[in-house]
Amino acid sequence: MADDSTINSLREALRSSPENHTLRRLLANTLMHSGRAEEAEAEFRRLVESKSEDAGLRLDLAHCFFQQGKYSPALVIVEDLVAKRDTPAAAHLLHSRLQIQRGDAEFAVTEYRSAISADPSLKDPELEARLGIGSEASSSVSDGRIRESWEGDNESTAPTRAEFERPKIKFSDVGGMANLKEEIRMKVIYPMQHPEMFAAYGKAVGGGILMYGPPGCGKTHLARATAGEISAGFLNIGIHDVLDMWMGNSEKALHALFQSARGNKPCVMFFDEVDALAASRSDMKTSAGRHLINQFLTETDSVASSNDGVLILAATNAPWHLDPAFRRPGRFDRIIFVPPPDREGRAEILRLLLQRKPVDQIDHDAIAKKTEDCSGADLKAVVDVCIEAKLSEALKTGRPQPITTRDLLAAVKQVQPSTRDWFSSARNYALYSNQGGQYDDILRYLKLSR
Helix, strand or coil: CCHHHHHHHHHHHHCCCCCCCHHHHHHHHHHHHCCHHEEEEEEHHHHHHHHCCCCCHHHHHHHHHHHCCCHHHHHHHHHHHCCCCCCCCCHHHHHHHHHHHCCCCHHHHHHHHHHHHHHHCCCCHHHHHCCCCCCCCCCCCCCEECCCCCCCCCCHCCCCCCCEEEEEECCCHHCCCHHHHHHHHHHHHHHHHHHHHHHHCCCEEEEEEEECCCCCCCCHHHHHHHHHHHHHEEEECCCCCCCCCCCHHHHHHHHHHHHHHHHCEEEEEEEEHHHHCCCHHHHHHCHHHHHHHHHHHHHHHHCCCCCEEEEEEEEEHHHHCCCCCHHHHCCCCEEEEEECCCHHHHHHHHHHHCCCCCCCCCCHHHHHHCCCCCCCCHHHHHHHHHHHHHHHHHHHHCCCEEEEEHHHHHHHCCCCCCCCHHHHHHHHHHHHHCHCCCCCCHHHHCCCCC
């Protein structure tokens, strides 16, 4: 693992030679191996933007996503890579690991075999043991399948349950997204503040809201703030909390999570990367995946149990992979596009990011004007880059200086908007797979609406 001095030296060298791709790739890999995957992601994104056809760089970015638990964007890259000729063997290996996260052990075995067939040095005994490759006759799992002789609940392999949080942040801590905040107020906050009025119209508290858009635009942050607004329990559910390669365990885990939420009302359930749990059943390669989708639909329908008082929020970067049944009223009956923040929203986010930091008369609007298409995460990266530069300067002079508008504008030049890659894919879906106008918001944002 590299120490900070090595990383700082690489950054310093890049300031003198910002277009040196070899040097930037070395920095990105060094950050990855040092456990600083979020910083590495920013460097890999910049490299991919300038060399988009480099399969090795795209695979590096996918590994970076995987290390952070961002499985959906990793899968988007890897699926594109494995569909082409001359695919790096390591892409099949990562695809295998991603299939395990999705609960498809059989397909994971197929991809693992493809990887080691092309490059035997990628052989991974630990992964083989997990998938039951070459297992003995007495083993309970073989080549991704549970043996027919296996019996019992296998409770020991059940996925870990997510824990309730009590978030302290509120909507005032989230910059921009005024329309989405109002949708959530109508779903949960107003019914709790005016129960008699909503009861008179037979309107229940809760429901489902699906948020989609480019990564880094604050969907998770807003979900947490929603719970904070109403002092509700918050259940942040990732695919690790549900998916399991043992048959039936995923459905059990999902049901248990919904039961926990129903027993702790009011509650906000947040499903991040929901497309990993609710992908279109027509695309499913195994019946296990379809069973999980059906279970999810059953829970959101709340036929057997009431979801009154439970707000189900979900986020996805790939709504086109979501099963159409989830868009039916009564499930995710509000599907809301979360775009990058507008100019006013960017200025508001910058004010929040710079709170309690030494600043000198910052012109937030001037910086917002120069950061078009930047997500909230990109703006955080701008502030982080600026702070690193100020710290480097302070260490040399021995005198810390406040952050100025000029410092932030210099940092803006080093951070490329991460949302543009997403829009390049979303544009095609919005233009050519827009049945019922479900992606009209994307067309309006891109100024392509007729």
